Amino acid sequence: MAERMLKFVGTPQAMPDKRPAAERRRDFEEIFANFARERAAEQAARCSQCGVPFCQIHCPLHNNIPDWLKLTAEGRLEEAYELAAATNNFPEICGRICPQDRLCEGNCVIEKGFEAVTIGSVEKYITDTAWQQGWVRPIEPRRERRESIGIVGAGPAGLAAAEQLRRKGYQVTIYDRYDRVGGLLIYGIPNFKLEKDVVQRRERLLRESKVKVVLDCEVGRDVSLAELRGRHEAVLLATGVYKARDIAAPGVGLPGIAPALDYLTASNRHGLGERVPDFDSGALDARGKNVVVLGGGDTAMDCVRTAVRQGARSVKCLYRRDRANMPGSQREVKHAEEEGVEFVWLTAPQGFLGKRSVSHVRSVRIHLGMPDSSGRQAPQEIANSHLNVEADLVLKALGFDPEDLPAMMEAPELAVTGWGTLKIDWKSMMTSLDGVFAAGDIVRGASLVVWAVRDGRDAAERIHGWLTAKAAPKAAEPVAIAAE
Ligand SMILES: Cc1cc2nc3c(=O)[nH]c(=O)nc-3n(C[C@H](O)[C@H](O)[C@H](O)COP(=O)(O)OP(=O)(O)OC[C@H]3O[C@@H](n4cnc5c(N)ncnc54)[C@H](O)[C@@H]3O)c2cc1C
Ligand code: SF4
Secondary structure, three states: OOOOOOOOOOOOOOOOOOOOHHHOOOOOOEEEOOOOHHHHHHHHOOOOOOOOOOHHHHOOOOOOOHHHHHHHHOOOOHHHHHHHHHOOOHHHHHHHHHOOOOOOHHOOHHHHHHOOOOOOHHHHHHHHHHHOOOOOOOOOOOOOOOOOEEEEOOOOOHHHHHHHHOOOOOOOEOOOOOOOOHHHHHOOOOOOOOOHHHHHHHHHHHOOOEEEEEEEOOOOEEEHHHHHHHHHOOEEOOOOOOOOOOOOOOOOOOEEEEEHHHHHHHHHHHHHOOHHHHHHHHOOOOOEEEEEEEEEHHHHHHHHHHHHOOOOOEEEEEOOOOOHHHHOOOOOOOHHHHHHOEHHHHHHEEEEEEOOOEEEEEEEEEEEEEEEEOOOOEEEEEEEEEEEEEEEEEEOOEEEEEOOOHHHHOOOOOOOOOOOOOOEEOOOOOOOOOOEEEOOOOOOOOOOOHHHHHHHHHHHHHHHHHHHHOOOOOOOOOOOOHHH
């Protein structure tokens, strides 16, 4: 082992420089700078090179983290990049937006006592360097295959699958109902977490790799699933989950109350230089408003931080559980607090007040009771604890469910689970329709980018296996020997 490693005792954990909150509040740029070369090497050298690397086990892609940290510490960056890219199609994206505190870094052995190696930041550094140096090149398959694959959805699951299939030489076409490639990477996740050009350079690379992209094309409206099945040897559904959960409470229809994704999409489109009527009219612009966001997940965190940047008068996040029990990343909560967001924990909305538009969220305080069968403490309302929270814009970030895909795609035989996600055979990743596979959020329910990438890669492998088996000559039928 190189002497350079195991420096965690003498070298404290250091993240790349974070811009001051007062500056961040004024723009939509990413909040962390990149590591300088020496800093990245120094931080990578903190790795203890464990025999059983828990970081790798808990990374959904099982990235070979200790090895690329070692190569980074030794200054062998191109090799580090090759290794990182071997298991992850978008290391610079995961390095930016994975909730590392719950995945790789949360399971780093030196976390207890010395604080984790900053794995995500090193992964981002390695890959951003690879882009700068021209080491990230379009795919040139060793041989072209005749079979074509249709992929529905240009989010991370569809894109990862497209890349993997193209590497094997398949002819790949991606269909998406949006007008841009990226799915939630482009229209959900704000710029301050993931700058758009990071996604767009991936799109360019795919196109240069001769992956065809058909945008503004909704399967079920502009083309049917049956047509796609006729056009391609296999189809992959990677359509994500988009039905926003709602709240059944008096006043919920008042103007000034909007679904979180509508708000974030408007902000992202505006940032991309588009004219967005709902933003220009002020309906989905937080400027000068008292904003209340309902929910405690990643989407809620993105809404509160976007509202701050749009110049809201005040921004509050209402969540019915406490900080320890929220689904969003603790790091994001910390960033949001630094930027001036107020968290109103243990508080649930009961209704919305207002004459022409919303003016207050009528809320009640919550007490967390005994854990239920799932182990989570059940929220219970505290009697006579009502409060009215002032609001001109309320954003509902209450989660997402799948759309009714069998109906949308006129494919009643497409089997779904009780949650409406697509039912697949996990071994083959095939749906109930022959030759139709599925991956990403539409299978798992709302999840993470890193899981979408993992599923996309797995689906590509299964599609390849299925097509190869189909093409193989059938074993000769056993010959019946006639009795004498
Ligand atoms: C606001 C927000 C913030 C998030 N932040 C994070 C984060 O910080 N870190 C993280 O890891 N995860 C985050 N996530 C979750 C992450 O974005 C998703 O888990 C991931 O994008 C799922 O990938 P996917 O490819 O399955 O689906 P998507 O990214 O949703 O892509 C699906 C694509 O399918 C297209 N599509 C749908 N139906 C059709 C159709 N019928 N025809 C044609 N095209 C269709 C859609 O237009 C879309 O482009 C966030 C999610 C949201 C909403
Ligand atoms: S992909 Fe995500 S979980 Fe895996 S090493 Fe990178 S940041 Fe960690």
